[in-house]
Amino acid sequence: MNTEQKLNSIVPWGRNLEEYRQIFSLSKEDLQKKILGCGDGPSSFNAELTARGGEITSIDPIYKFTKEQLTKRIDEVSVEVMGMVRQYSSNFVWKNIKNPDELESIRMSAMRRFLADYEQGLEQKRYRFEMLPSLSFEDRSFDLALSSHFLFLYSEHLDFEFHLNSILEMLRVAEEVRIFPLMTLNNIYSPHLDKVREVLAKRGYTSEIIKTEYEFQQGADEMMKVYRGTN
Ligand SMILES: C[S@@+](CC[C@H](N)C(=O)[O-])C[C@H]1O[C@@H](n2cnc3c(N)ncnc32)[C@H](O)[C@@H]1O
Incomplete structure (x- = not known):
């Protein structure tokens, strides 16, 4: 994946807050923590959590674009993506989301919610144009750093070093890191997963694989939780 992205x-x-809640097994207490979303893109997690009084900052390279640019691109892309989902619908698990129509409605309302909040969020520095593996925040600025559908998923495009450095950087700025899914776009476990866990263990971190209630991509129903020490 080219992290210096062009709009086209x-x-x-x-995704939306309810999906993030299921993906990361977020408890009521977790949602009150100071959260950093890495690669939140046009999800409505930040908008919805902020509206509920949560403390959340999201970073993503797409936040360099304007609301108009993102709106146009979302409209173009949604037609293509939904066409693919309908064509290959048997490749997905219709458990949490019942069918492609429901998926389209959930995704589009999440992205509209994001767009409605985007300019205010930029002003309030809740949306920041930053990219892993390097973040501008002070050490331990957050309680929890999340990566939904970015790390591990694109393991065919992003190498081991990128993954390790990104996770160590998230652990520098946050007390705990959670990552979902652990599988790549080809529906296999990320080839980086075991090696990353080994290095983290050597550096004194504990990593746990936790089954979640969310599954859309076949077999991708686990997240990794990482924290300092042994809890
Ligand atoms: C598949 S989307 C997931 C969006 C959201 N997290 C969700 O689950 O709905 C992956 C996101 O990762 C972002 N991304 C790409 N390169 C990145 C980087 N180096 N650091 C952080 N985010 C990045 C993309 O711009 C995109 O918004």
């Missing part, structure tokens, strides 16, 4: 090469696609 990005595929903005975003």
